[in-house]
Amino acid sequence: MDCRTAEGMVNKYIGHALSVNELEEFLEHIENCSSCYDELATYFIVHKAMEQLDEKQEESVLDFKGLLEEDIRKSRRYIRRKKFHRAVAAVAVCALIAALAVFLIFVILELKEGI
Numbered sequence: 001m002d003c004r005t006a007e008g009m010v011n012k013y014i015g016h017a018l019s020v021n022e023l024e025e026f027l028e029h030i031e032n033c034s035s036c037y038d039e040l041a042t043y044f045i046v047h048k049a050m051e052q053l054d055e056k057q058e059e060s061v062l063d064f065k066g067l068l069e070e071d072i073r074k075s076r077r078y079i080r081r082k083k084f085h086r087a088v089a090a091v092a093v094c095a096l097i098a099a100l101a102v103f104l105i106f107v108i109l110e111l112k113e114g115i
């Protein structure tokens with residue numbers, strides 16, 4: 001991913017509108033590119049600050065960098081969870097196909113014996 005693509009994704013990241021694959025590539029770029037990380041941090045801070053103004057929270061969190069780090073950690077957990085679910089689904093489909101195959105072989109053998 002190049003910087004222009006990453007910068008175009010900053011708003012989507014903040015709005016949680018990236019797909020799992022996009023999110024993964026975006027985070028990987030952010031980790032290795034300090035200028036895009038700073039870009040993200042700037043947007044994130046503005047977004048959070050406005051959010052807190054809207055909500056008129058009693059205790060505003062001023063540690064925006066900390067919030068961003070937390071958000072990135074959450075995104076990573078989300079990616080891991082999604083990947084895990086995909087792997088489980090793939091295994092389940094394979095098991096289902098195997099079970100079907102065994103069932104079909106069983107039926108075919110039964111039919112042959114019937115003849």
Ligand SMILES: [Zn+2]
Nearest residue numbers: 003006033036
């Ligand atoms: Zn970059």
